[in-house]
Amino acid sequence: MKRYLTLLLVILLTAAFCSAAFANAPAQSAQNAPSTQTAQDFSSKIAGMNKISNIRIGHTGDNIRIVVDGSQKIAYRSFSLSNPDRFAVDIQNAWLAQSAPRQIPIQGSKFVQQVRISQFDAKTVRIVVDATVFSDQVNIFALPDPHRLVMDFGNVNKPPANIQKELERVQQTIEAEKKSAEQAKKEPAKQSSNPFEIDFEIIDDLPHGTIIYPPDTKEKDKPKKHAKPGLRGKTIVVDAGHGGSDCGAVGQNGLLEKDVTLKVALRLEKYLTEAGVKVLMTRKKDADVAYAYATTNEELQARVDVGNKNNADLFLSIHIDSFVNPEANGTSVYIYDDTYLGKCLHDELIDRLGRKDRGVKFANFYVLRNTAMPASLVELMFISNEEEEAILREEDTIERAARALYEGLRTYFL
Numbered sequence: 001m002k003r004y005l006t007l008l009l010v011i012l013l014t015a016a017f018c019s020a021a022f023a024n025a026p027a028q029s030a031q032n033a034p035s036t037q038t039a040q041d042f043s044s045k046i047a048g049m050n051k052i053s054n055i056r057i058g059h060t061g062d063n064i065r066i067v068v069d070g071s072q073k074i075a076y077r078s079f080s081l082s083n084p085d086r087f088a089v090d091i092q093n094a095w096l097a098q099s100a101p102r103q104i105p106i107q108g109s110k111f112v113q114q115v116r117i118s119q120f121d122a123k124t125v126r127i128v129v130d131a132t133v134f135s136d137q138v139n140i141f142a143l144p145d146p147h148r149l150v151m152d153f154g155n156v157n158k159p160p161a162n163i164q165k166e167l168e169r170v171q172q173t174i175e176a177e178k179k180s181a182e183q184a185k186k187e188p189a190k191q192s193s194n195p196f197e198i199d200f201e202i203i204d205d206l207p208h209g210t211i212i213y214p215p216d217t218k219e220k221d222k223p224k225k226h227a228k229p230g231l232r233g234k235t236i237v238v239d240a241g242h243g244g245s246d247c248g249a250v251g252q253n254g255l256l257e258k259d260v261t262l263k264v265a266l267r268l269e270k271y272l273t274e275a276g277v278k279v280l281m282t283r284k285k286d287a288d289v290a291y292a293y294a295t296t297n298e299e300l301q302a303r304v305d306v307g308n309k310n311n312a313d314l315f316l317s318i319h320i321d322s323f324v325n326p327e328a329n330g331t332s333v334y335i336y337d338d339t340y341l342g343k344c345l346h347d348e349l350i351d352r353l354g355r356k357d358r359g360v361k362f363a364n365f366y367v368l369r370n371t372a373m374p375a376s377l378v379e380l381m382f383i384s385n386e387e388e389e390a391i392l393r394e395e396d397t398i399e400r401a402a403r404a405l406y407e408g409l410r411t412y413f414l
């Protein structure tokens with residue numbers, strides 16, 4: 001009970017802080033949501049909504065993969081909660097079928113203890129994962145055909161050298177799952193003792209904060225020969241993370257990620273403009289880029305569009321990190337395939353911000369994956385760390401962060 005009161009309190013605080021997605025959603029439990037409706041009411045209520053029919057768990061050693069089956073494309077938001085540490089994913093416009101489990105205890109993993117699933121409100125299915133992980137030990141992504149949400153906990157980083165392999169692996173997994181599902185239909189007696197169990201493997205465990213130089217992308221480590229070197233005349237998208245209805249992460253003392261990212265972005269815009277760059281800002285004020293309360297993908301696509309539709313030379317997304325463990329701190333730079341860009345930004349940020357070096361890392365982030373030009377996402381510090389939250393409030397930090405990003409980009413285009 002105490003846990004639910006804590007959860008309710010966190011939700012109310014979140015709503016008060018952000019007036020975000022859950023602000024007008026009454027906290028309801030799965031038990032009293034659809035069951036009080038008449039059958040007719042119920043089927044009209046769920047018309048057009050995503051049916052969440054099953055939740056399956058796969059293990060590889062300590063690593064846990066959670067697969068959520070939906071009837072249509074899965075739109076979701078994920079966030080972390082503390083005390084106890086847990087990850088929550090809200091699947092939007094969705095309803096939880098009777099067939100789906102409500103609680104799955106997990107044994108033998110140091111990362112995940114339990115998964116709980118509920119109808120959070122009339123249009124939201126919430127999945128809460130009791131997990132002890134760092135932010136780079138979680139990877140959440142949706143897959144089509146059949147529609148699924150995959151949540152990996154543990155050693156989930158994958159270097160770009162393996163993108164092709166990974167895609168093949170996903171395809172193989174899909175086919176293997178299809179086959180085993182068909183097999184299971186034919187031979188119901190042969191099911192494993194855990195009906196939710198599937199097999200999967202996680203490739204490569206990258207140590208924390210390692211600069212990645214994948215062997216078959218060596219070319220991308222080196223400075224490129226730009227047709228016209230220098231910043232002048234380049235088109236660069238500066239993406240201030242979050243904004244408007246999405247406040248991003250919130251510090252323990254109330255600092256909002258969306259405010260810090262905007263300040264740094266505006267300062268960077270100034271430096272780049274002075275250097276003759278055509279700067280495209282995804283936002284220049286506290287606003288959503290797509291529209292208020294858009295799904296995460298719609299919002300991110302609107303940002304990607306700024307780069308793709310304008311044939312930009314580079315896309316830079318600015319964020320502040322956050323994690324359930326308040327001790328987590330430091331600077332991370334994420335890339336999808338341009339290691340050299342990551343290195344340029346990383347070296348300046350580490351130098352000028354002087355925070356813990358968490359390295360350049362590969363990430364399968366939406367804005368990195370879907371932009372047609374070289375792209376990087378930087379996490380300047382941790383807003384969830386009290387010391388770094390205080391540092392992020394300082395004008396001098398905004399200046400140093402913007403200067404570091406500017407110098408990093410300057411080096412990249414040399």
Ligand SMILES: [Zn+2]
Pocket residue numbers: 241242248249257319320
């Ligand atoms: Zn962010």
